[in-house]
Amino acid sequence: MKLHATVAAVTARITERSRASRSAYLQQIEAAAARPPGAERMGCANVAHAFAGMPGNDKFRVVVERGPNIAIVNAYNDMLSAHAPLEHYPELIKQVARERGATAQVAGGVPAMCDGVTQGTPGMELSLFSRDVIAMATAVSLSHDVFDAALMLGVCDKIVPGLLIGALQFGHLPTVFVPAGPMTSGLSNSEKGKVRELAAQGKVGREELLKAESAAYHGQGTCTFYGTANSNQMLLEAMGLHVPGTAFVNPGNELRAELTREAARTVLEIVKARRYMPIGRMVDERCIVNAMAALLATGGSTNHLIHWVAVARAAGIQIDWDDFSALSDVVPLLTRVYPNGSADVNQFQAAGGPGYVIRELLDAGLMHEDVLTVRPGGLREFTRWPVAKAEGGLHWEDIGASKDEHVVRPAAQPFSASGGLKLLKGNLGRSVIKVSAVPEDRHVIEAPARVFDSQEALQQAFKAGELERDVVCVVRWQGPQANGMPELHKLTPPLAVLQGKGHRVALVTDGRMSGASGKVPAAIHVSPEAAAGGPLARLRDGDLVRLDAVAGTLEVLVDAAEWGAREPATMPAELRAANGVGMGRELFAGMRRNALKAEEGACTWL
Known part of the structure; x- marks a missing residue:
């Protein structure tokens, strides 16, 4: 199938925009790849320290026999249901490595916090920046520099983007990502x-x-709605960084353990076949566009309009929200998974899962097929699903037609002709809205503004009955520089109640809502943020605000002269004093100061 003209055009402009930065990045990883292996390159004391903790046979393999050594970077903790299964993965990986004359070491662990635990609490203000902490921890883990390949063990919201950003700093290494799958369906x-x-x-x-x-x-596994954690897994499949079909196999399933073993076999096959397929080469402009298309086709998390901008930057690639918007115009919505439908990710998997979506997008010319992946057969291998052999090992079978067209549809008969995300522009700045879950009669909201300086203030107004009307609720001082850009999920239930009563309501914020933003129209990630003097700082109660997801606009309907003459408000002194105090937030002050805009990935390391 010929590549769609819009996909080709977006890829071309990203390539041109990124020419200098991508070239510099590739030169860096080429230089790293050209060096002798670590055990030969380093001094004897360095080598002795690196392998002192290994069992004798492993030490012999790596030092004397010069066998490949795999770095394992593990996000295991048993606070996160999705990461608890990772406890036993390193031993599975080491067994496979030994069987193949190689070794594996847990190079390091990275922190992994659960947004479900911290939602609506001060701890949530560490959430976004934890991504860059994870990236740094990944870099620290790999900085021992005695590795021939790497396996990244992680699943959830900031963890996968952080691991990916960190891995791309060591882009000369072949790298495979290893998830743990979703929990079984409950309520x-x-x-x-x-x-x-x-x-x-x-x-x-x-x-x-x-x-x-x-x-x-x-139980163990990711939450079963299609939020950021499960969007991560969809995108990694579309980028060819998983063993094909790995994303949504439940923990505890024997297939899950075999897929983990296959990840070790896969990365070793790259090394031993001497195929030059390092992650920095695989994650190119086409790969990033494939991830964007997969996100749009599945109505995935709006967090990735921040995270994948940062991921791309880590590989020397520059993307922005205009690129997402252009792709959204032509990439159809192929899935209905909660909050965009009633199905959960287990039903999505049973209906065809990521492989079905990737096949439909490839066949429609909406993804690049000519990309490198961790498998020699390329991206077509990711259009089938894995089946365990009776004698051990795996084979892959064709997925066939959708098993449930209420959940997954072919590209020729989509749920919507366009993707689930929309860019909004106007005198209130640039923002994004996830329209795939919003009823069509709510795509345009025009109502007076009620301006809040915190999510707690909005909740108090709701409880006091002050919002029983058509209203655009504006929550400002929630951007990266203000307080770390927390998610505002606690606002979804009260706003949904108001909408359910027939009121026309919307949320406008420089904060985040992510993959669970639901059925209430929400213009999020407003940029520039209020704390940086953005337009939300000029809004006042009663200003008429129009959110138009059809036309792609977000505007305050105030006379231009009056609007231009208004002095922007400043963050209330008591709010500024409270921000960054307690719950470890003091340690993130430098990140708040240095954070780029949301559209620039909210990066703290550039």
Whole structure:
């Protein structure tokens, strides 16, 4: 299938825009790849320290026999349900390495926090910047520099982007990502959402709410809605950085363990075949565009309009929201997975999963097929799903037609002709909206603004009955420089209640909502942010605001002369004093000062 003209044009302009930075990046990884192996290059004391903790046979393999040595970077902790299974992965990987005359070392661990735990608390203000901490921890892990390849063990929101950014600093290494899969289905996401709305109205108490939440989040694995964590896995499949079909196999399934072993075999095959397929070469402009297309086709997390900008920058590639917007115009929506539908990711997987979506996009000319992947067969290998052999090992089978067209549809019969994300521009700045979950009659909202300086203030106004009308709720001082850009999920239930009562409501914020933003129209990531003197700092209660996801505009309908003459507000002194104090936030002050705009990836390292 010929590549779609828009996909080709977007790729071409990204390539041209990135020419100098990408060239410099490739020169850097070429120089690193040209060096002798670490055990030969380093001094004897360095080598002795690097392998002192190894069992004797492993030490012999790597030092004397010069066998390949795999770095394992592990995001394991048992606080995160999705990461708890990773505890036992290193031993599986080491067994495979030994069977093939190689070795593997846990090069380091990276922190991994759960946004579900910290949502609506001060700890959430560490969340976005934890991505860059994870990237730095990955770099520290790989800086021992005695590795021939790497395996990245991680799953959730900031963890995968952080691992990927860190791995790209060592772009000369062949690298495979190793997830753990979603938890089995519990209380449905839609039923959980209903209980949350009842709780917001005071119709059910804490006991009933906790019972519902615990029935939804009940075991090991990622949460089953299609938020940032599961969007991560979809994008890694589309980029060819997984073993094909790895994303959504549940923990505890024997297939899951075999896929982990296959990840070790895959990275060793790259090394031993001497195929020059380092991650820095694989993650090129075409690969990034493939990830963007997969995100749009599945109505994935809006967080990736920040994270994948940062990932691309780490590989010397410059993308922006105009690129996402152009692709969204031509990439159809092929899935309905909560919050864009009632199905969860297990139902998505059963209906065809990532492989089905990738095949449909390739066949429609909406993804680049001529890309490098961790498998020799290229991206077509990622259009099949894995099956365990009775005698051990794996084979891959064709997925065939959608098993449930309420969940996954062919590109010729999509749920929507365009993707699930929309760029909004106007006198309130640049922002994005996830329209795939929003009813069509709510794509345009025009109503008076109610301006809040915190999410707590909005919740208090809701409880006091002050928002029982058509209203655009504006929550400012939530950007990267203000307070680390926390997600504002606690606002979804009260706004959904107002919308359910027939009021026309919307949220406008320089904060985040991510993959679970739901059915209420929300213009998020407004840039420049209020703390940087952005337009939200000029808004006042009662200003008429128009959010138009059809035309792609976000505007305050105030006379231009009056608007231009307004002095921007400053962050309230008490809010500024409280920001960055307690819960370890003091340690992130430098990151808040240095953070780039959301559209620039909110990077703290450039």
